[in-house]
Amino acid sequence: MTRNEFFNELNERLAVLNEMERKDIVDEYVAHIEFRMQDGKTEGQAIEDFGDVDALADEILEAYHIDSSATKNKSIEYYLKVVIGFINQTTEKLLNCQPSDMARIAVEFVMVLFAIFLIGVPFDLFHNAFANIFYAFPSGISQPIISVFGLIIELAQLFLSFLVLYSFIKIRILERASDAPVQRAQRTQRPPKPPRAPKAKGYKKSNNYATAQPPQVVTKENTMENSNIDAALSEEEQTTVEGFTQENTQSFEETTPPVQDVPYHATRRNNGGYSQGQYEDYGNEKPSGGDFVITLVVNVLKFFLFLTVWLPFAFLTIAAIVCTVLAFILIAVKGIGFWGLCLIGLGFCLMGITFVAWLSDIIFGGKKKNA
Amino acid sequence: MNTQFKKGVLDLIVLLVISEEDKYGYQLVSEVSKIVDVNEGTIYPLLKRLTNENYCETYLEQSAEGPARKYYKTTRAGKVYLNILVDEWMEFSQTIDKFIKERHNNDQK
Numbered sequence: 419m420t421r422n423e424f425f426n427e428l429n430e431r432l433a434v435l436n437e438m439e440r441k442d443i444v445d446e447y448v449a450h451i452e453f454r455m456q457d458g459k460t461e462g463q464a465i466e467d468f469g470d471v472d473a474l475a476d477e478i479l480e481a482y483h484i485d486s487s488a489t490k491n492k493s494i495e496y497y498l499k500v501v502i503g504f505i506n507q508t509t510e511k512l513l514n515c516q517p518s519d520m521a522r523i524a525v526e527f528v529m530v531l532f533a534i535f536l537i538g539v540p541f542d543l544f545h546n547a548f549a550n551i552f553y554a555f556p557s558g559i560s561q562p563i564i565s566v567f568g569l570i571i572e573l574a575q576l577f578l579s580f581l582v583l584y585s586f587i588k589i590r591i592l593e594r595a596s597d598a599p600v601q602r603a604q605r606t607q608r609p610p611k612p613p614r615a616p617k618a619k620g621y622k623k624s625n626n627y628a629t630a631q632p633p634q635v636v637t638k639e640n641t642m643e644n645s646n647i648d649a650a651l652s653e654e655e656q657t658t659v660e661g662f663t664q665e666n667t668q669s670f671e672e673t674t675p676p677v678q679d680v681p682y683h684a685t686r687r688n689n690g691g692y693s694q695g696q697y698e699d700y701g702n703e704k705p706s707g708g709d710f711v712i713t714l715v716v717n718v719l720k721f722f723l724f725l726t727v728w729l730p731f732a733f734l735t736i737a738a739i740v741c742t743v744l745a746f747i748l749i750a751v752k753g754i755g756f757w758g759l760c761l762i763g764l765g766f767c768l769m770g771i772t773f774v775a776w777l778s779d780i781i782f783g784g785k786k787k788n789a
Numbered sequence: 790m791n792t793q794f795k796k797g798v799l800d801l802i803v804l805l806v807i808s809e810e811d812k813y814g815y816q817l818v819s820e821v822s823k824i825v826d827v828n829e830g831t832i833y834p835l836l837k838r839l840t841n842e843n844y845c846e847t848y849l850e851q852s853a854e855g856p857a858r859k860y861y862k863t864t865r866a867g868k869v870y871l872n873i874l875v876d877e878w879m880e881f882s883q884t885i886d887k888f889i890k891e892r893h894n895n896d897q898k
Contacts, residue, residue, distance in 0.1 A: 442837075
Protein backbone atom coordinates (compact mmCIF):
# COMPACT_ATOMS: atom_id res chain seq x y z
CA MET A 419 0.00 0.00 0.00
CA THR A 420 1.42 3.39 -0.90
CA ARG A 421 1.24 6.44 1.27
CA ASN A 422 -1.52 8.00 -0.81
CA GLU A 423 -3.64 4.89 -0.68
CA PHE A 424 -3.22 4.64 3.05
CA PHE A 425 -4.15 8.24 3.73
CA ASN A 426 -7.05 8.20 1.30
CA GLU A 427 -8.50 5.22 3.02
CA LEU A 428 -7.88 6.65 6.47
CA ASN A 429 -9.43 9.98 5.51
CA GLU A 430 -12.45 8.22 4.16
CA ARG A 431 -12.99 6.29 7.35
CA LEU A 432 -12.49 9.39 9.49
CA ALA A 433 -14.93 11.46 7.46
CA VAL A 434 -17.04 12.23 10.52
CA LEU A 435 -14.24 14.22 12.09
CA ASN A 436 -13.78 17.80 11.06
CA GLU A 437 -11.03 18.91 8.73
CA MET A 438 -8.72 20.18 11.45
CA GLU A 439 -8.86 17.10 13.59
CA ARG A 440 -8.29 14.87 10.64
CA LYS A 441 -5.29 16.86 9.56
CA ASP A 442 -3.94 16.69 13.07
CA ILE A 443 -3.99 12.91 13.04
CA VAL A 444 -2.78 12.52 9.49
CA ASP A 445 0.16 14.85 10.22
CA GLU A 446 1.24 12.60 13.07
CA TYR A 447 1.17 9.56 10.83
CA VAL A 448 3.03 11.38 8.08
CA ALA A 449 5.73 12.35 10.56
CA HIS A 450 5.88 8.79 11.83
CA ILE A 451 6.39 7.41 8.34
CA GLU A 452 9.09 9.99 7.63
CA PHE A 453 10.98 9.04 10.77
CA ARG A 454 10.65 5.40 9.93
CA MET A 455 12.12 6.01 6.50
CA GLN A 456 15.01 7.91 8.04
CA ASP A 457 15.66 4.81 10.11
CA GLY A 458 16.08 2.85 6.93
CA LYS A 459 12.66 1.33 6.39
CA THR A 460 10.75 1.65 3.17
CA GLU A 461 7.49 3.53 2.93
CA GLY A 462 5.57 0.30 2.38
CA GLN A 463 7.05 -1.29 5.50
CA ALA A 464 6.30 1.73 7.61
CA ILE A 465 2.69 1.71 6.50
CA GLU A 466 2.39 -2.02 6.99
CA ASP A 467 3.43 -1.55 10.61
CA PHE A 468 0.22 0.36 11.19
CA GLY A 469 -1.76 -2.77 10.46
CA ASP A 470 -5.30 -2.81 9.20
CA VAL A 471 -6.61 0.65 8.30
CA ASP A 472 -10.12 -0.18 9.47
CA ALA A 473 -8.91 -1.26 12.90
CA LEU A 474 -6.75 1.84 13.14
CA ALA A 475 -9.64 4.10 12.20
CA ASP A 476 -11.81 2.39 14.81
CA GLU A 477 -9.21 3.14 17.46
CA ILE A 478 -9.00 6.76 16.43
CA LEU A 479 -12.76 7.20 16.45
CA GLU A 480 -12.91 5.55 19.83
CA ALA A 481 -10.64 8.29 21.13
CA TYR A 482 -13.40 10.72 20.13
CA HIS A 483 -16.11 8.58 21.68
CA ILE A 484 -17.59 7.91 18.30
CA ASP A 485 -19.10 4.54 17.75
CA SER A 486 -17.46 3.38 14.58
CA SER A 487 -20.33 1.11 13.63
CA ALA A 488 -22.44 4.22 13.14
CA THR A 489 -20.06 5.56 10.52
CA LYS A 490 -20.02 2.42 8.44
CA ASN A 491 -22.47 1.93 5.65
CA LYS A 492 -25.75 0.89 7.10
CA SER A 493 -27.22 -2.25 5.72
CA ILE A 494 -30.72 -3.61 6.18
CA GLU A 495 -29.17 -6.02 8.64
CA TYR A 496 -28.00 -3.13 10.75
CA TYR A 497 -31.47 -1.59 10.95
CA LEU A 498 -32.96 -4.98 11.64
CA LYS A 499 -30.57 -5.34 14.56
CA VAL A 500 -31.57 -1.94 15.84
CA VAL A 501 -35.24 -2.88 15.72
CA ILE A 502 -34.74 -6.31 17.28
CA GLY A 503 -32.48 -4.74 19.88
CA PHE A 504 -35.23 -2.30 20.74
CA ILE A 505 -37.76 -5.11 21.13
CA ASN A 506 -35.34 -7.10 23.27
CA GLN A 507 -34.66 -4.13 25.43
CA THR A 508 -38.36 -3.49 25.91
CA THR A 509 -39.22 -7.07 26.79
CA GLU A 510 -36.32 -7.32 29.22
CA LYS A 511 -37.36 -4.15 30.90
CA LEU A 512 -40.91 -5.42 31.18
CA LEU A 513 -39.73 -8.71 32.63
CA ASN A 514 -37.68 -6.96 35.25
CA CYS A 515 -40.21 -4.44 36.39
CA GLN A 516 -42.31 -4.48 39.55
CA PRO A 517 -45.91 -5.71 39.48
CA SER A 518 -47.18 -2.23 40.21
CA ASP A 519 -45.12 -0.89 37.34
CA MET A 520 -46.49 -3.65 35.16
CA ALA A 521 -50.04 -2.61 35.96
CA ARG A 522 -49.20 1.01 35.31
CA ILE A 523 -47.66 0.18 31.96
CA ALA A 524 -50.63 -1.99 31.00
CA VAL A 525 -53.10 0.76 31.76
CA GLU A 526 -50.99 3.36 30.03
CA PHE A 527 -50.60 1.15 27.02
CA VAL A 528 -54.34 0.87 26.64
CA MET A 529 -54.60 4.64 26.99
CA VAL A 530 -51.99 5.08 24.30
CA LEU A 531 -53.96 2.81 21.99
CA PHE A 532 -56.96 4.98 22.65
CA ALA A 533 -54.90 8.07 21.93
CA ILE A 534 -53.80 6.55 18.65
CA PHE A 535 -57.43 5.92 17.82
CA LEU A 536 -58.22 9.56 18.60
CA ILE A 537 -55.35 10.71 16.40
CA GLY A 538 -57.06 8.94 13.53
CA VAL A 539 -60.28 10.94 13.88
CA PRO A 540 -59.07 14.32 12.53
CA PHE A 541 -57.23 12.52 9.75
CA ASP A 542 -60.42 10.78 8.69
CA LEU A 543 -62.41 14.00 8.86
CA PHE A 544 -59.83 15.79 6.76
CA HIS A 545 -59.78 12.96 4.28
CA ASN A 546 -63.57 12.97 3.92
CA ALA A 547 -63.75 16.75 3.55
CA PHE A 548 -61.11 16.66 0.88
CA ALA A 549 -62.79 13.79 -0.92
CA ASN A 550 -66.12 15.64 -0.90
CA ILE A 551 -64.55 18.67 -2.53
CA PHE A 552 -63.00 16.60 -5.28
CA TYR A 553 -66.11 14.57 -6.00
CA ALA A 554 -67.36 17.71 -7.77
CA PHE A 555 -64.80 17.09 -10.51
CA PRO A 556 -65.27 14.47 -13.19
CA SER A 557 -64.42 11.03 -11.88
CA GLY A 558 -61.47 10.61 -14.26
CA ILE A 559 -59.63 13.37 -12.40
CA SER A 560 -61.05 13.08 -8.94
CA GLN A 561 -60.57 9.34 -8.47
CA PRO A 562 -56.76 9.21 -8.74
CA ILE A 563 -56.32 12.42 -6.75
CA ILE A 564 -58.51 11.16 -3.95
CA SER A 565 -56.80 7.81 -3.76
CA VAL A 566 -53.31 9.32 -3.76
CA PHE A 567 -54.33 11.84 -1.14
CA GLY A 568 -55.95 9.08 0.90
CA LEU A 569 -52.76 7.08 0.78
CA ILE A 570 -50.69 10.06 1.94
CA ILE A 571 -53.05 10.74 4.81
CA GLU A 572 -53.05 7.13 5.88
CA LEU A 573 -49.27 6.97 5.78
CA ALA A 574 -49.04 10.12 7.87
CA GLN A 575 -51.50 8.66 10.34
CA LEU A 576 -49.56 5.42 10.49
CA PHE A 577 -46.32 7.28 11.02
CA LEU A 578 -47.79 9.39 13.78
CA SER A 579 -49.23 6.33 15.47
CA PHE A 580 -45.88 4.59 15.39
CA LEU A 581 -44.23 7.69 16.73
CA VAL A 582 -46.66 7.84 19.63
CA LEU A 583 -46.17 4.17 20.39
CA TYR A 584 -42.40 4.47 20.12
CA SER A 585 -42.17 7.48 22.38
CA PHE A 586 -44.48 5.78 24.85
CA ILE A 587 -42.21 2.74 25.04
CA LYS A 588 -39.11 4.85 25.17
CA ILE A 589 -40.24 7.33 27.78
CA ARG A 590 -42.62 5.36 29.96
CA ILE A 591 -40.96 1.95 29.87
CA LEU A 592 -37.30 2.22 29.01
CA GLU A 593 -36.29 5.49 30.56
CA ARG A 594 -38.48 5.27 33.57
CA ALA A 595 -37.21 1.87 34.57
CA SER A 596 -33.63 2.89 33.96
CA ASP A 597 -34.08 5.74 36.36
CA ALA A 598 -33.02 3.37 39.10
CA PRO A 599 -31.70 4.59 42.44
CA VAL A 600 -28.17 3.55 41.49
CA GLN A 601 -28.16 5.89 38.59
CA ARG A 602 -29.59 8.74 40.52
CA ALA A 603 -26.92 8.36 43.14
CA GLN A 604 -24.23 8.32 40.53
CA ARG A 605 -25.64 11.33 38.83
CA THR A 606 -25.25 13.40 41.91
CA GLN A 607 -21.80 11.96 42.57
CA ARG A 608 -20.51 12.79 39.19
CA PRO A 609 -17.83 15.43 39.47
CA PRO A 610 -17.91 18.52 37.32
CA LYS A 611 -15.86 18.08 34.22
CA PRO A 612 -13.62 20.71 32.70
CA PRO A 613 -15.28 22.86 30.06
CA ARG A 614 -15.61 21.32 26.68
CA ALA A 615 -15.39 22.88 23.28
CA PRO A 616 -18.44 23.00 21.02
CA LYS A 617 -19.24 19.92 19.06
CA ALA A 618 -17.66 19.60 15.69
CA LYS A 619 -19.35 19.15 12.38
CA GLY A 620 -20.16 15.60 11.53
CA TYR A 621 -19.97 14.49 15.09
CA LYS A 622 -23.59 15.08 15.71
CA LYS A 623 -24.55 13.07 12.71
CA SER A 624 -22.75 10.01 13.84
CA ASN A 625 -24.11 10.41 17.30
CA ASN A 626 -27.74 10.08 16.32
CA TYR A 627 -27.70 6.58 17.61
CA ALA A 628 -26.43 7.61 20.95
CA THR A 629 -29.39 9.90 21.39
CA ALA A 630 -31.74 7.03 20.86
CA GLN A 631 -30.25 5.19 23.79
CA PRO A 632 -31.25 5.42 27.38
CA PRO A 633 -29.32 8.03 29.33
CA GLN A 634 -25.74 7.06 29.72
CA VAL A 635 -24.51 6.09 33.08
CA VAL A 636 -21.09 6.55 34.48
CA THR A 637 -19.78 3.30 35.85
CA LYS A 638 -18.81 3.20 39.45
CA GLU A 639 -15.18 2.68 38.75
CA ASN A 640 -15.06 5.74 36.57
CA THR A 641 -16.88 7.93 38.95
CA MET A 642 -14.42 6.92 41.58
CA GLU A 643 -11.49 7.55 39.36
CA ASN A 644 -12.67 10.97 38.40
CA SER A 645 -13.75 12.06 41.80
CA ASN A 646 -10.37 10.94 43.06
CA ILE A 647 -8.69 13.12 40.56
CA ASP A 648 -10.94 16.03 41.20
CA ALA A 649 -10.55 15.67 44.92
CA ALA A 650 -6.80 15.42 44.63
CA LEU A 651 -6.75 18.35 42.29
CA SER A 652 -8.81 20.53 44.49
CA GLU A 653 -6.68 19.65 47.50
CA GLU A 654 -3.48 20.25 45.70
CA GLU A 655 -4.33 23.48 44.05
CA GLN A 656 -7.35 25.00 45.48
CA THR A 657 -5.79 28.38 45.11
CA THR A 658 -5.01 28.07 41.45
CA VAL A 659 -8.15 26.41 40.32
CA GLU A 660 -9.28 29.40 38.40
CA GLY A 661 -6.08 29.78 36.45
CA PHE A 662 -6.07 26.09 35.86
CA THR A 663 -9.43 25.89 34.25
CA GLN A 664 -8.89 28.98 32.25
CA GLU A 665 -5.68 27.70 30.83
CA ASN A 666 -7.38 24.48 29.97
CA THR A 667 -10.27 26.10 28.27
CA GLN A 668 -7.89 27.93 26.07
CA SER A 669 -5.96 24.92 24.98
CA PHE A 670 -9.25 23.19 24.49
CA GLU A 671 -10.59 25.81 22.17
CA GLU A 672 -7.66 25.23 19.90
CA THR A 673 -7.26 21.53 19.86
CA THR A 674 -10.28 19.94 21.33
CA PRO A 675 -12.39 17.69 19.33
CA PRO A 676 -15.90 16.81 20.23
CA VAL A 677 -16.03 14.93 23.47
CA GLN A 678 -19.01 13.56 25.18
CA ASP A 679 -19.63 14.57 28.70
CA VAL A 680 -18.81 11.07 29.83
CA PRO A 681 -15.35 9.75 30.52
CA TYR A 682 -13.82 7.52 27.94
CA HIS A 683 -14.45 4.11 29.44
CA ALA A 684 -18.01 4.87 30.29
CA THR A 685 -19.30 5.14 26.77
CA ARG A 686 -19.10 1.48 26.06
CA ARG A 687 -20.70 0.26 29.23
CA ASN A 688 -23.72 2.42 29.66
CA ASN A 689 -25.88 -0.19 31.28
CA GLY A 690 -28.79 1.31 33.08
CA GLY A 691 -30.22 0.06 36.31
CA TYR A 692 -30.09 -3.58 35.30
CA SER A 693 -27.32 -5.75 34.10
CA GLN A 694 -28.61 -8.74 32.20
CA GLY A 695 -29.51 -6.81 29.08
CA GLN A 696 -26.35 -7.04 27.14
CA TYR A 697 -28.01 -5.65 24.05
CA GLU A 698 -29.58 -2.55 25.39
CA ASP A 699 -27.07 -0.54 23.42
CA TYR A 700 -29.10 -1.66 20.54
CA GLY A 701 -27.29 -1.62 17.28
CA ASN A 702 -24.10 -0.44 18.84
CA GLU A 703 -22.62 -3.59 20.24
CA LYS A 704 -22.65 -5.48 17.00
CA PRO A 705 -23.65 -8.88 18.34
CA SER A 706 -24.02 -11.71 15.89
CA GLY A 707 -27.39 -12.09 14.21
CA GLY A 708 -28.00 -15.60 15.54
CA ASP A 709 -27.65 -14.57 19.17
CA PHE A 710 -29.99 -11.73 18.58
CA VAL A 711 -32.81 -13.83 17.21
CA ILE A 712 -32.42 -16.41 19.96
CA THR A 713 -32.58 -13.70 22.59
CA LEU A 714 -35.66 -12.31 20.93
CA VAL A 715 -37.44 -15.67 20.93
CA VAL A 716 -36.42 -16.41 24.50
CA ASN A 717 -37.54 -12.98 25.59
CA VAL A 718 -40.91 -13.30 23.95
CA LEU A 719 -41.44 -16.73 25.52
CA LYS A 720 -40.33 -15.45 28.90
CA PHE A 721 -42.65 -12.53 28.47
CA PHE A 722 -45.69 -14.74 27.89
CA LEU A 723 -44.71 -16.94 30.82
CA PHE A 724 -44.46 -13.84 32.91
CA LEU A 725 -47.87 -12.73 31.71
CA THR A 726 -49.47 -15.97 32.84
CA VAL A 727 -48.16 -15.31 36.34
CA TRP A 728 -49.83 -11.94 36.35
CA LEU A 729 -52.89 -13.38 34.72
CA PRO A 730 -55.57 -11.13 36.20
CA PHE A 731 -54.06 -8.00 34.76
CA ALA A 732 -52.47 -9.55 31.78
CA PHE A 733 -55.53 -11.40 30.61
CA LEU A 734 -57.70 -8.32 30.83
CA THR A 735 -55.11 -6.14 29.20
CA ILE A 736 -54.47 -8.53 26.38
CA ALA A 737 -58.17 -9.04 25.84
CA ALA A 738 -58.72 -5.29 25.81
CA ILE A 739 -55.88 -4.79 23.37
CA VAL A 740 -57.02 -7.62 21.12
CA CYS A 741 -60.60 -6.35 21.08
CA THR A 742 -59.56 -2.81 20.34
CA VAL A 743 -57.17 -3.84 17.61
CA LEU A 744 -59.77 -6.14 16.05
CA ALA A 745 -62.30 -3.35 16.20
CA PHE A 746 -59.94 -1.00 14.43
CA ILE A 747 -59.27 -3.56 11.73
CA LEU A 748 -62.97 -4.26 11.30
CA ILE A 749 -63.80 -0.58 11.11
CA ALA A 750 -61.00 0.03 8.65
CA VAL A 751 -62.22 -2.75 6.40
CA LYS A 752 -66.00 -2.55 6.66
CA GLY A 753 -66.73 0.77 8.26
CA ILE A 754 -68.29 1.10 11.67
CA GLY A 755 -70.87 -1.69 11.70
CA PHE A 756 -72.62 -3.69 14.36
CA TRP A 757 -69.60 -5.89 15.12
CA GLY A 758 -67.25 -2.96 15.14
CA LEU A 759 -69.38 -1.27 17.75
CA CYS A 760 -69.60 -4.48 19.77
CA LEU A 761 -65.86 -4.98 19.77
CA ILE A 762 -65.13 -1.37 20.66
CA GLY A 763 -67.64 -1.59 23.45
CA LEU A 764 -66.04 -4.81 24.69
CA GLY A 765 -62.61 -3.24 24.44
CA PHE A 766 -63.66 -0.25 26.49
CA CYS A 767 -65.39 -2.46 29.06
CA LEU A 768 -62.22 -4.49 29.48
CA MET A 769 -60.15 -1.34 29.74
CA GLY A 770 -62.49 -0.14 32.43
CA ILE A 771 -62.20 -3.42 34.29
CA THR A 772 -58.42 -3.33 34.00
CA PHE A 773 -58.41 0.16 35.33
CA VAL A 774 -60.58 -0.81 38.29
CA ALA A 775 -58.40 -3.85 38.95
CA TRP A 776 -55.35 -1.68 38.82
CA LEU A 777 -56.87 0.85 41.21
CA SER A 778 -57.95 -1.88 43.60
CA ASP A 779 -54.48 -3.35 43.50
CA ILE A 780 -53.04 -0.02 44.49
CA ILE A 781 -55.56 0.54 47.26
CA PHE A 782 -55.83 -2.98 48.67
CA GLY A 783 -52.29 -4.00 47.84
CA GLY A 784 -51.08 -1.01 49.79
CA LYS A 785 -53.28 -1.94 52.72
CA LYS A 786 -51.95 -5.47 52.72
CA LYS A 787 -48.43 -4.19 52.88
CA ASN A 788 -49.32 -1.87 55.72
CA ALA A 789 -50.94 -4.69 57.65
CA MET B 790 1.05 -11.18 25.00
CA ASN B 791 -2.67 -10.61 25.27
CA THR B 792 -3.57 -7.31 23.57
CA GLN B 793 -6.16 -6.48 26.21
CA PHE B 794 -3.46 -6.68 28.89
CA LYS B 795 -1.35 -4.24 26.97
CA LYS B 796 -4.17 -1.86 26.25
CA GLY B 797 -4.95 -1.60 29.94
CA VAL B 798 -1.50 -0.39 30.94
CA LEU B 799 -0.77 1.71 27.89
CA ASP B 800 -2.24 4.83 29.48
CA LEU B 801 0.06 4.38 32.40
CA ILE B 802 3.17 3.78 30.32
CA VAL B 803 2.55 6.71 27.99
CA LEU B 804 1.87 9.11 30.84
CA LEU B 805 4.93 7.87 32.71
CA VAL B 806 7.15 8.37 29.67
CA ILE B 807 6.04 11.95 29.08
CA SER B 808 5.93 12.89 32.74
CA GLU B 809 9.74 12.69 32.96
CA GLU B 810 10.39 14.73 29.88
CA ASP B 811 8.31 16.21 27.07
CA LYS B 812 8.48 14.00 24.02
CA TYR B 813 7.42 14.32 20.41
CA GLY B 814 5.23 11.71 18.82
CA TYR B 815 7.72 9.41 17.19
CA GLN B 816 10.15 9.54 20.09
CA LEU B 817 7.37 8.61 22.47
CA VAL B 818 6.03 5.88 20.26
CA SER B 819 9.41 4.22 19.81
CA GLU B 820 10.07 4.38 23.53
CA VAL B 821 6.72 2.88 24.41
CA SER B 822 7.03 0.15 21.81
CA LYS B 823 10.32 -0.88 23.42
CA ILE B 824 8.47 -1.65 26.64
CA VAL B 825 5.33 -3.23 25.22
CA ASP B 826 5.01 -4.65 21.78
CA VAL B 827 2.02 -2.81 20.32
CA ASN B 828 0.94 -1.62 16.92
CA GLU B 829 2.58 1.78 16.77
CA GLY B 830 -0.33 3.31 14.95
CA THR B 831 -2.56 2.81 17.97
CA ILE B 832 -0.48 4.97 20.29
CA TYR B 833 -1.43 8.14 18.44
CA PRO B 834 -5.16 7.74 19.03
CA LEU B 835 -4.34 7.08 22.66
CA LEU B 836 -2.37 10.31 22.86
CA LYS B 837 -5.26 12.05 21.20
CA ARG B 838 -7.62 10.69 23.79
CA LEU B 839 -5.37 11.68 26.68
CA THR B 840 -5.21 15.16 25.20
CA ASN B 841 -8.97 15.28 24.81
CA GLU B 842 -9.41 14.20 28.37
CA ASN B 843 -7.06 16.90 29.48
CA TYR B 844 -4.38 14.62 30.87
CA CYS B 845 -1.76 15.94 28.51
CA GLU B 846 -1.29 18.88 26.18
CA THR B 847 0.69 19.57 23.07
CA TYR B 848 2.91 22.31 21.72
CA LEU B 849 4.92 22.75 18.54
CA GLU B 850 8.65 23.26 18.50
CA GLN B 851 10.93 23.85 15.53
CA SER B 852 13.64 21.30 14.96
CA ALA B 853 16.96 21.64 13.21
CA GLU B 854 16.18 18.92 10.73
CA GLY B 855 12.75 18.74 9.15
CA PRO B 856 9.41 20.31 10.07
CA ALA B 857 8.20 21.44 13.49
CA ARG B 858 7.62 18.67 15.98
CA LYS B 859 4.57 18.25 18.13
CA TYR B 860 5.55 17.68 21.74
CA TYR B 861 3.42 16.07 24.39
CA LYS B 862 3.45 17.22 27.98
CA THR B 863 1.50 16.03 31.01
CA THR B 864 -0.89 18.43 32.67
CA ARG B 865 -1.40 18.59 36.40
CA ALA B 866 -4.53 16.53 35.99
CA GLY B 867 -2.44 14.05 34.01
CA LYS B 868 0.08 13.74 36.84
CA VAL B 869 -2.64 13.11 39.38
CA TYR B 870 -4.20 10.58 37.05
CA LEU B 871 -0.80 8.91 36.60
CA ASN B 872 -0.35 8.58 40.36
CA ILE B 873 -3.74 6.97 40.65
CA LEU B 874 -2.96 4.59 37.80
CA VAL B 875 0.39 3.61 39.30
CA ASP B 876 -1.16 2.97 42.72
CA GLU B 877 -3.91 0.92 41.17
CA TRP B 878 -1.46 -1.03 39.07
CA MET B 879 0.79 -1.80 42.06
CA GLU B 880 -2.07 -3.04 44.12
CA PHE B 881 -3.49 -5.03 41.25
CA SER B 882 -0.22 -6.66 40.22
CA GLN B 883 0.68 -7.57 43.79
CA THR B 884 -2.68 -9.19 44.35
CA ILE B 885 -2.48 -11.15 41.13
CA ASP B 886 1.15 -12.09 41.81
CA LYS B 887 0.30 -13.42 45.22
CA PHE B 888 -2.68 -15.29 43.87
CA ILE B 889 -0.66 -16.91 41.09
CA LYS B 890 2.11 -17.96 43.46
CA GLU B 891 -0.33 -19.55 45.90
CA ARG B 892 -2.31 -21.42 43.29
CA HIS B 893 0.61 -22.37 41.13
CA ASN B 894 2.54 -23.83 44.06
CA ASN B 895 -0.52 -25.77 45.12
CA ASP B 896 -0.86 -27.21 41.67
CA GLN B 897 2.73 -28.36 41.55
CA LYS B 898 2.61 -30.14 44.87
